[in-house]
Every structure is written in C-alpha cells, then in structure tokens.
Amino acid sequence: MVSVQPEARPTLRVAFFGTPRFAVPSLEHLLRSHHTVAGVFTQPDRPRGRGQRQSDAPVKQVARENHIPVLQPDRLQDTVVLETLRDWHVDLGVVAAYGRILPSTLLELPRFGMINVHASLLPKYRGAAPIQRAVMAGETETGITIIRLVQALDAGPMLGSATKTIETDETAEQVEHDLSFLGAALLMRVIHDITAGTAQEVIQDPAQATYAPRLTKSEGLIDWTKSAQQIHNQIRGLYPWPHAFTYLEGVRHILLESRVESTARSDSPLVSAGQILRASGDDLTVKTGDAALAILTIQPEGRRPLRTREFLAGHPARPGQVFGSP
Template sequence: MSQPLNIIFAGTPDFAAKHLAALINSHHNVIAVYCPPDKPSGRGKKLTACATKLLAIENNIPVEQPQHFKESENQATLINYQADIMVVVAYGLLLPKVILDAPRLGCINVHGSILPQWRGAAPIQRAVEAGDLETGVTIMQMDEGLDTGDMILKATCEISPQDTSASIYDKLSALGPQALIETLQLMAESKHQAEPQNNALASYAAKLHKDEAELDWQLPAKTLHQKLRAYIPWPVAQFTFTDDKQKQHRIRTWQASVVEGNFSEAAGTILHVDKTGVTIATGEQALKLEILQLPGKKALPFSDLLNGRAEWFQKGQSINGLGK
C-alpha cells in the first residue's frame, strides 16, 4: 500500500459527504474540510451546516468556511495546511490559481459526467434530459477553466428508461467514491496518466431553473418523459390546471410513460382516462401521467386522484383546464 496522503477536502452536499466518508475510512489523512458558510434554512431561518461540515465535526476534522479565496488571508490558511492534494466535490466556489497550485499534487475534482460531455452545474439532470444512455464520474486534475482539466480516471453506468436524476445521483454516489480512492492510489504511486479533454466534444450542463419544469405538450412525448425524469427530485415537471371557477392549480408529475401511436387530437388533449393514468396527446405520440401531486398534497397514484377529481380529467378536454 502506498504512503497515506494528507488531503484537504472541499465539498458541500450529501453527494460530497459520501466521498468524504470514503476518504475518512481509507488509509489517507483528511487534514481539513472546506465548505461554504452556514446558510439559513426552514421557516425559522436557522443557520444550518451542510452535510460535509457535520461529517467533519463528527470525525474531529478542522473545518474552514471562507466566503471566497480572493483574500490573501484565506489563501494563506489553506497553503499553511501543506496538503499533498486537495479533493473537490460539488464545492461551489471558484478556486484561483494560487489555490490550485498550493497542494503538492494540485487539486482534483470528482465531476458527475463523462467529460468532456456536460461540463457545468447540472450534469446529471442534463444527461437524463438529453436521453443519454450512460453517464458516470470523471476524476480530473483541476485547472482555471470550468471542468476543463485533464482527465485521470472515468467510471461509467447505464441510464435506464426508468432512471430519474435522483436514481442516477444514487448510482454516482456509489461509483464516485470508489473511483476517487482508486485515483488517489494511482497518484500516490505516480502511476496516473492525465488525458487532455477534446474541447470539440464538450457540452454545457446549465443550472436548472424552475421555469423549465412547465410541461409543453407541443413537444414529443419522449422529450417530455426525459424532462420529467430529469427534474426529479427538483424542480419536478408540472402543468397548470384551471378549474371551472377559473382557479389555477399547479400539478406536479412524478411518474409517466410514453404511449406510442399516431393521434390526430391537438397536443394537450386528454385521450384516455382509467385508474392507471391519464393519457395526453403531445406533439408526437402521447404521454400517460401516472403519479401526480396537487398543491399542498402528497404525490399520489392517479387512481387515488381520480376518486376526488374525476371532473378534471375527462376525455376530449384539455389537460390544462375545463372547457378549454
């Protein structure tokens, strides 16, 4: 076994915490954990620590929470740890060159895509939305660009037709830590090879926004189904239903399936209703909505929703409102 590395870890959410846990359980030494300052959360706006900070405290690891690395004081604090390497997983702060160059082996990042595809903030969601058949994690040597560094190791997994961003997140949460430990072993023994990315093959995974979640029935059913799966657990695909009193209801869609066939009805028209779901005409083929959530309610199978809201879902009417 190689000599243990002294590691600075930088990350924020649960995905990052799973990688931190793997490092803590390895023979390497995590000498500091960097994460953003605590943020107000909940109705009381109480300051809440992120997952990585909680794990660090539990394991008596020093925690640093700078707002940024523009100030020389914050830079000096990190440099003084004299780390062998810095591991970055979903951290959220830009690292200037002085930080990237501080550890002996530089900084590496665990990115949730097969680079150079889906550089950016939402690689898992954009891969599902695009209908990709596989994804994975890439361990790269960080540079000053946005996910542009040389690639050290890749690990891949399938995206099935049933996968959502949430399920892919779980897959990568298991895949990533293993790939990270393997990469550190290679780097500790100077056996790693870094491969430059082909920028011509790069794509950008823009951050998700709430307004993307509105279902556009003019799109093909396959495209809608991919979007629906991509937006779980957030922001969740939805449509606006207007009842007979002209009150609008935002209805979230948690599960659906594509119904093949040629349909002459206008997009957004209800084609069929039964206990298993409501089938909607789209720009191409149809989409069957199977699990829905009314405002302020739990997500329910369509059969439960049909018991109380049958008048909302009548064959021939628009899914967006009565009489439309």
C-alpha cells in the same frame, strides 16, 4: 533469511471541497482510508427543504461527526482561505460538487494539486448540472471523470473515468446516487495512482465539449407539443428539483412519475397537445406532440404527491381537459 518489508504507502494530507449529498461517499471513503482529511471546505449554511429551515449541508454533517475542521467562506479569494490551507500542510485537494470555481492561488498550493470528481464522461456535460442534463437529453450512458483542476471550467486533464448505464425510467436523483459511489471508488484508485507516480493524464478534446448549465425553475414548465419521450425525460431529469410542472384549470401540478405510451389512441387533428385522453382508475393519459404520456404520480399545488388513482378520486380531471400554461 532476510525479511522484505512491504513498501509503506504514502499518507497524504487532503483538503476536501464539497457540499451536497453527492460528495458524501467521496469524503467517507477518504475518512476510511490511510490518508488524513486535514479539513473540509463547504458552502455557507442556507435554508433547506420545504420549510426553508437553516440546516447543515450533508458534507458538513459528516465532517462534524468525524471531528474534522470545517470552513464555510463566503469568498475563496479571502487570505484566510489560503492561510488555512498552508496551515493544514495540504498535499492534495479533492473537489466534489463544491459549487464554486476555485481561484488559481488555491489550485497551485497543494503538492499534488487539486483534483475534481465530475459527474459526466468529459468532455461532455461540463458545468453545474451534468446529471440532470444527461437524463433530460435522453442519454443512455453517463459516468464519472476525475480531472486535474485548471482555471477553465471542467477542462483539466483526465485522470480516470468510469461509466454507468442510465435506465429508461431512472430519475436524476437515482443516477446521482449511483454516481456518487462510483465516483468515490474511482477517486481512491486515482489517488493511489498519484501517490505511486503512475497516474496518466489524458487531455480533453475541446471540440467534443458540451455544457450543462445550472438548472432554473422555469425549465420545469412542460411543453406538451414535444414528444412523449422528451417530456418523460424532462420529468425524470428535473426530479427532485426543480420538478417538471404543468397547469390544469389554472392550478399548478408537479409531475413526478410518468410512462411513455406508444400510441395516443387518437390521431384526430381535433385533439390538441396537452389534452387529457383518459382519466379513469389508474389511467391518466395526456396527448403529446407525437403520442401520449401516462401520468403515474402527480402533486397538485399545496398537496402531497398522489398516485393516479388517488388523484382522480379527489380531483375532477376528465377527458377533454387540457394541461398547459397558466
């Protein structure tokens, strides 16, 4: 009897480009696979956290723990970057929330090109903040799309996608966590298809493209004339950064958790948007443009986050006061 040996799986040498926590599951899946992570590119170290201490980015930490070479170039156009990729004999480049656009000289270098793990259902939400923008827009579904990188922003052919439901009260942080693992699993399937020669590319429809620009701190200021649902989505979408915030008696307050109230219990024209309707026990309810919003967790400037009961016990918020601008 002649034994038939299973066909050997091609082993790729992969260069990984990523920086934040979102990229970690993709890197870890590659490290556990039969492929070789030749090296990691990540953003230069920057101050992080409330204390603004210099610390390693999550991807760098994982790479160091696994003794993977790490490069943190200030400029991807530097010749040392191209020379390093050549020295690593890279077959495939994988990008996951790296934070910079790769120059064309890098895109063309690996044998199988460069692919990107993007946190939206492309062509919707191209850009730097797809998760936050989707939550802020009140989307009920999002997902991961893996694309072949081209010079235009997130416009390359699609190699695979996977969807995720956005629950009513999910924050951007929670959605990002789920998508990071969904993306890692999809990445491995796409790489398998690439090596097997079965990957199918689907061209994006540019007419359907929308954009998700980088977040700014000023977007956190709440406009209480908007609907309760819009403000609730803003609070969810801007958590954990840059946060949705408002002012009470000149003091900045970050709103961390909320609930839409179906009625304001006051349709009087004398009640203005942002006015506190109830402030007792666990109930801190604020008038919005269409109804009302219950604040569940709040953080006064310079303080830790507080549940409503604890906040009201130590702060003189009362009905009739108005949340608004400074």
